[in-house]
Amino acid sequence: MMPPFYRILEISVYSLLNFLPYLFLALYPFREHLRYSRQATCMLAALVALLQMALGLLASFSPTDRKGFVSASSTALYFLFYFCSVRAHPGKTLFTLLMLSNIGNLVVVCSKCLEGQIFPGLAVQTYRWSFTVLMAAVQAVILIPLFLYIRNVYSDAVEKEADASIWRYLWLIPATFYLLWFYHLYGSGQSGLDVALQPANALFLLCINLGAFLIYHIVARLLSEYCRNMELEQQNHMLLLENLQYVNLKDRIQETRRAEHDLRHHMALMAAYLEDGEYDRLRAYLDEYRSSLPEDSQAVFCRNHTANLLLSYFARQATDAGAGFAVYGNLPANLGIAESDLSVILGNLLENALQACMAQEGSRRQIVFRGKMEGQCLLVTVDNTFEGELRQDPNGALLSTKRGGSGLGLESVRHIAARYGGMLRTECRDGMFCASVLLKL
Template identity: 50%
Template structure:
């Protein structure tokens, strides 16, 4: 049985090597955890105890430390992939990014120990190593946390329109291979001997700095793409508002023309009435009724913006021969950003109309159901569609108008994620079903 102070030394090293890495890995996805925060903290504590136990096994009771190190890595990787509810590409990128930095911290700490405590540097898991690791982490993890908070987290919080994260994880994976080869691919020197030579640590510092610069640029590019996507959404919303304005202007002109011509109609009807030509008068009245413009105001719900959108698309649907049914209960003071609300309704209904117009089915219809209360907004837009649905390998819907994912469905998914909600798209039996639930 090893002495107590050695058990404490190994335990402290295990915690320093595991906890900061796990905290930084969970931070960008703290709002996308599979379990509650309390349960997640409990699981992290339990996993920390397992890491300490494996550290003791590797230091005192086992001859195969490499195998135990692999088991330790697999355990925290498996926990991380399971605890975070995001795509594997994002979690893989995050874990590899932080693992590479953790390797740099270990090498730098051992080099620093060799300079400050040369007599202890060749021993495993001594207090001197933990002290040097604590100093190194104080220097490295601070800037890294700022990067994770200010740059990386905004990049992973939303989903771009492409398949970026399916491939971006290969960047830190490439640097991981470089690290692995540098530490374990040298047949003449052990990793300990390499770490104790300052020139190797300096070389690895520049490799890590270059890798960090690449990570920084990648995050900025993803953020820029998200801004472009948001700009496309706003432009699309502006186009819809312009179309609504044109529609209202046409209605105003039509009403003015009707008011201008109505006195001529009255004069003619009076003349027919004087002459007793009642059949001609009846025929003329029927013709006049059919020619009257539709000046009635359609109000679908109390929210004026949503009601205006529903009324605008009602005209398009009717002119396209599409049956249009709406059941909406949206209050005017709903606590959802008006832009998000307009993009949500506009994209789903526009996609439904496009699906009906491009479909060969005879009885085309769109059914819209929407209801909001103090806690949530539920929206369902169903439309007939018997054509072919284009999807990517991940199950996302591809645009029929351009190459790549459909901006409309991706915008809806982004809005659902923003409000911790869910967006579902299904199709079958000649219908396409889109449904969204937002938490308010």
């Protein structure tokens, strides 16, 4: 028997209201990372919305034993569309989906609880207009502020290219709260409707979501702060490059000025030798003068300007500290990597190696740099001698000798390597600390 049109309309409106706002909120943080164009994504979303309406109607008029299967199919369709539409780390998308699922559950329970207080006769029925109207009102109260938060805070945290390993575990936070809600709803022995109609349960779920949202906010702020520290680290190394260029230019200007100042005296003496016919003394003086001239160029370790500048600087620092400095390989002028990223990688690895050598008391102090291109991959290694034992946290990450916590420099290198689809590996062998970075350019 065909159900009445008003019932089809009630269920269809509810299905759309329970799907489209959350889909929009879930896609918004990844609007610049969609797998398809925005037009194609909207068309697919419209198709999925029609399928959700059909599944909602099927669930409403199907036998009780089939409702669970239809509901699971609806959830699976939503997840499948979302993961196929967004191009981001699975941990990010799963964190976002579970976070919004928890909020969606809160909206449904609060709406049903209000319906039970205002329309008790309709509340025991499924998907009536009273429930849809109250759910729209609850959504306006909760989802509008949530959208502003996602736009101003959460999107910024998601956009940051934090270390992928962080997102492998962060999604467990909303998953834990989801399991708490699931257990509270179905573990009591009561039906979902009876649980939702009790104000105490709605209040309990509200408290759970408030606590969860506080943790979400802390996570978002920590991620933003973490990435801001990475950006500051990059800026510091760019300032180091600019300072090195300024110092080199200043030295060249001073050398030129000294040479210009002394040149007239040399010319006067050479003119006197020439007038007196003392050609042998003139030739000897010219040879001596030529050997006293400063080098007209700095040491050239490779064709890449940024790498050569840093290698030249740390080579001088290592020489002053009494450490050997060897360079093998020649990096090409164009590496296909941002100058700031290359500066952070080389600057941190060479600085750590130099500090380790300066902390040694023995005479065997050595820094070895190797760099080469293999196909579309850049491989850089920095090995240095060291004394003592490396300090590591329980997860195996190296601890800084300067700050006591995790080394920010190596974290910056690991962060950049992850953005290029590469990795950072550190190990100790034969009295040497070896740091290797692989980037896919």
